[in-house]
Amino acid sequence: MSRDVLLSCLGLEAGYGASQVLFGLNFDIRAGEVVTLLGRNGMGKSTTIRAVIGGLRARRGEIRFDGRAIQGLSADAIARLGVAIVPEGRQCFPNLSVREHLVAFADNRSGVREPWTLERLYALFPRLKERAGHLGNQLSGGEQQMLAIARALSTNPRLLILDEATEGLAPVIREEIWRCLDRLKAEGQTTLVVDKYVERLVRLADRHIILERGRVAWTGTSAELDADRGVWHRYLGV
Numbered sequence: 001m002s003r004d005v006l007l008s009c010l011g012l013e014a015g016y017g018a019s020q021v022l023f024g025l026n027f028d029i030r031a032g033e034v035v036t037l038l039g040r041n042g043m044g045k046s047t048t049i050r051a052v053i054g055g056l057r058a059r060r061g062e063i064r065f066d067g068r069a070i071q072g073l074s075a076d077a078i079a080r081l082g083v084a085i086v087p088e089g090r091q092c093f094p095n096l097s098v099r100e101h102l103v104a105f106a107d108n109r110s111g112v113r114e115p116w117t118l119e120r121l122y123a124l125f126p127r128l129k130e131r132a133g134h135l136g137n138q139l140s141g142g143e144q145q146m147l148a149i150a151r152a153l154s155t156n157p158r159l160l161i162l163d164e165a166t167e168g169l170a171p172v173i174r175e176e177i178w179r180c181l182d183r184l185k186a187e188g189q190t191t192l193v194v195d196k197y198v199e200r201l202v203r204l205a206d207r208h209i210i211l212e213r214g215r216v217a218w219t220g221t222s223a224e225l226d227a228d229r230g231v232w233h234r235y236l237g238v
């Protein structure tokens, strides 16, 4: 049975000043799916995400979220519709405690019956419970990343987006983040992931979208990507 489309980009074009980066992207993400956006450096992954979250205006085309065109809305309005981003570089507040990060933005944007509570977030990331009173700038890189994910979840997003969330983390911490995403997937969290670790992403995600110079060059399931090393070589340089 096909699930409802939550996010779709239709002929999306975007860029910076005179340089066009996205040349008519088309893709869908259905409710409950975990989808990755892959591609070598500079192919337009972060630019796509910026356009989706309202940080960069689409020049042409349409971005639809839950059936509604959102490409003209502010980043704030898009966030309130239930799109949460875990940005590159974590961006925790240095002078807020862990607990404050998790209560200050709490909301139930997806209107679920059992929203994330502080207790559930601490159960997902026990380390954050141990650090509840620590300030953002007293946390390790891995703890900051967990906090960034937990903070995004505290808004009960309909779509969670992670942009290079494991960048610069030790392998053991990275795996901890992946396992948390496995659990979120099992709970039905729709997620868009940009990351480099294709081997691990094949185990985590349902589908993959590969960008090549601002266009969708390949899409397929994890089984299809796993079976075609030519695609890895051609588009991902691995």
Ligand SMILES: Nc1ncnc2c1ncn2[C@@H]1O[C@H](COP(=O)(O)OP(=O)(O)OP(=O)(O)O)[C@@H](O)[C@H]1O
Residues within 6 Å of the ligand: 016, 019, 021, 039, 040, 041, 042, 043, 044, 045, 046, 047, 048
């Ligand atoms: N703020 C900006 N101003 C001008 N050009 C930019 C800006 N951000 C990105 N670009 C350019 O847009 C193109 C796509 O960049 P983008 O960051 O979307 O790629 P990416 O696929 O996310 O790669 P990476 O993994 O390196 O972040 C690149 O040529 C990049 O130099």
